[in-house]
Each structure stands twice: as structure tokens, then as C-alpha cells.
Amino acid sequence: AQSVSQHNHHVILSEAASLELGCNYSYGGTVNLFWYVQYPGQHLQLLLKYFSGDPLVKGIKGFEAEFIKSKFSFNLRKPSVQWSDTAEYFCAVNAQSGYSTLTFGKGTMLLVSP
């Protein structure tokens, strides 16, 4: 079974600062990788996804993530955060073969101060 580790539980940044949230997964086979976001008072929604191909994927709102297979990592980045990026961010993974459960990390709460 796969597992996901997110490095930071809480991150506090000022507006315009750069963001990088770490995510590592554990699984021996080929995986799909995701970042989900939950804004205050809203439901979980997909931020970006990686299935195959270019390891640098771009999502909504200027976010991007890079899949580094050798490091089993899928870190989320944004060059300049905004106050509206305040949210909880979840990394998730599932195996590409068969019926595979989507497994989430514990999440990182990002607080952006204006």
C-alpha cells in the first residue's frame, strides 16, 4: 500500500513570498500524484495532477508541482503567494494499476499574511 508524507504541518508566509510545500510518497510502482486544496469554509478541490509525461505540471492559480521520481517527491510551488492562498493543502497518491485507493497526506495549513 502507498503512503504520503507532508513535511510541514503549518506554514506562515507574507504576501509575495515564494512557497514550496514538500511531499514524499512511498510506493514501488507507477503512481498518479495530486495536490488538493481546501479553502476556509469550502470543500476539497483538485489543484493539480500528474499522470505521466512532463514532470513539471501546472495547476490553477499559478501553482505548479514537480515530480522527481528518484526522490519519490512531488513538491508544490508558487513563486509569489497571495492572501487568498490561505488554505490547507493535501498531497495525494494512488497506484496506476487496478483499483487503487487515493491516499492523502496529513495536510499543510498555509497562512498568508497581508
Next chain:
Amino acid sequence: EAGVAQSPRYKIIEKRQSVAFWCNPISGHATLYWYQQILGQGPKLLIQFQNNGVVDDSQLPKDRFSAERLKGVDSTLKIQPAKLEDSAVYLCASSLAMSGARTGELFFGEGSRLTVL
């Protein structure tokens, strides 16, 4: 397009009581999931349906939790009797497919927050 609908949004019960949550997925989505999200943790899968069949319920505490999706559309998750540690947000999600390479894009409802006193 209507999203995933869940009810109730909030429920407060005493331990040993029972509770039921309802979910209506996005129209046409064959796969339905129930996740439990305890404060400070990521969502944990409880049960996964493909149409009206259970695909994965390995993490469902079957002595107290049950779920059904009788007609392959909406679903009910029940807890009986509830324990203090069941306090959590219960998330329902749906997706078009769940097998094969390009899966994992789930659409979530707003969740049902359960407090057990």
C-alpha cells in the same frame, strides 16, 4: 453542473447514539467514496463503491460503521453506536472511474461534521 451533495452539514450526538449521513454524487459518476477526516489529519478512506458494489472497505470499522449504495446512485453511511473518537468530518466524493492509469481525480462534497459528546 451540480456538485456532490451531502447532508446533514453538522450533527451533534451523544456516545452510543446512532447517526446517518447521506450523499448524492455528481450525475454519471460511477464511483463513490466515503472518507473520514479527523482534525489535524488527512482524509482516510472508509469505503469505496463502484456503482452499487463495494470495491474497498478494508478500513471501515464494520462493528459500528455501515454504508450502502443500493441503486448505484446516492449513498448512506451509518454509525451505530457512536464513540467519542468518531468525531470527525465525513467526506463524500465521486469520480467517473476508479481503475486504470488516469484515476484519482475526485470531486468532494462539503462534508458532514460529526461531534460525539
